[in-house]
Amino acid sequence: MRRLSILVSLLLATAAPAAANDPKWSEPIAPFKIADGLYHVGSRDIAAFLIDGGKDGLVLLDAGVPDFAPRVIENIRTLGFDPKRVRILLNSQAHFDHAGGLAAIQKATGAKLLLSAPDAALMKRGGKRDFAFGDAVPYPVARVDGIVKDAHRVTIGTATLTAHITPGHTKGCTTWTMPLKVDGATKTALFICGTSAPGYRLIGNPAYPNIVADFRASFAKLKALPCDIFLGSHGSYFNMDEKRGRAGATPNPFLDPEGCSAFLDASSRRFETELAKQQADHLRAGTVQK
Numbered sequence: 001m002r003r004l005s006i007l008v009s010l011l012l013a014t015a016a017p018a019a020a021n022d023p024k025w026s027e028p029i030a031p032f033k034i035a036d037g038l039y040h041v042g043s044r045d046i047a048a049f050l051i052d053g054g055k056d057g058l059v060l061l062d063a064g065v066p067d068f069a070p071r072v073i074e075n076i077r078t079l080g081f082d083p084k085r086v087r088i089l090l091n092s093q094a095h096f097d098h099a100g101g102l103a104a105i106q107k108a109t110g111a112k113l114l115l116s117a118p119d120a121a122l123m124k125r126g127g128k129r130d131f132a133f134g135d136a137v138p139y140p141v142a143r144v145d146g147i148v149k150d151a152h153r154v155t156i157g158t159a160t161l162t163a164h165i166t167p168g169h170t171k172g173c174t175t176w177t178m179p180l181k182v183d184g185a186t187k188t189a190l191f192i193c194g195t196s197a198p199g200y201r202l203i204g205n206p207a208y209p210n211i212v213a214d215f216r217a218s219f220a221k222l223k224a225l226p227c228d229i230f231l232g233s234h235g236s237y238f239n240m241d242e243k244r245g246r247a248g249a250t251p252n253p254f255l256d257p258e259g260c261s262a263f264l265d266a267s268s269r270r271f272e273t274e275l276a277k278q279q280a281d282h283l284r285a286g287t288v289q290k
């Protein structure tokens with residue numbers, strides 16, 4: 001019985017991301033400063049980052065679920081910024097839990113939204129016809145004002161973010177890097193898009209034939225990127241809930257290159273394990289065509 005309940009909770013744990021909308025993820029938390037010019041304005045697990053470019057304005061990376069958008073706006077105000085000064089909206093992945101609030105925030109701020117081409121297409125469909133989730137997790141459509149390509153830089157005043165297209169979790173999953181002054185030295189913040197394949201069909205997927213090659217190339221790319229300040233689209237990636245309790249301390253708690261590489265190693269191992277399992281299932285089903 002005990003073994004069964006453990007199995008059930010494991011199944012629930014792996015099924016949760018597929019739903020892309022665990023209510024616990026959107027629990028409100030106080031906004032906080034990560035480092036000079038960088039703040040968190042998201043929820044307990046779904047990150048939203050506010051970047052201060054000085055007099056030229058603000059950038060918002062991710063917006064949480066649709067219902068959380070007013071809270072993001074309020075968090076920006078709580079930190080002492082005028083939400084109307086948000087000029088640019090960026091996104092990690094055009095899934096409900098990270099892009100769902102963008103339409104409301106765009107309406108409130110008039111900011112321009114920049115997305116990778118594949119995720120711009122997903123946004124224009126309001127999250128529908130997702131290669132993995134189909135029409136299960138739709139969200140309000142925001143206006144796409146520009147396309148970001150790999151290595152494209154987005155600058156606002158003193159802040160510059162660089163896009164790294166790391167497809168797999170979505171076809172245009174975008175990881176961002178940004179230089180920051182931390183404890184008196186220039187460091188690189190890495191905002192990891194997403195590395196999970198929740199319930200994804202990895203073998204012979206007609207909706208995404210290149211999925212395995214894309215994931216593997218993205219893992220290689222992510223591991224090669226500098227990661228001093230370890231961040232990502234979900235707080236659980238970088239242990240945000242624990243680190244935010246130490247925000248403002250020296251050394252900066254978000255300085256965690258070891259945690260970053262451990263996360264990427266574990267994520268790529270999890271992916272390879274899932275792939276091997278699907279390959280074995282596929283062989284067992286006798287559907288391999290030679």
Ligand SMILES: [Zn+2]
Pocket residue numbers: 020093095169194
């Ligand atoms: Zn996602």
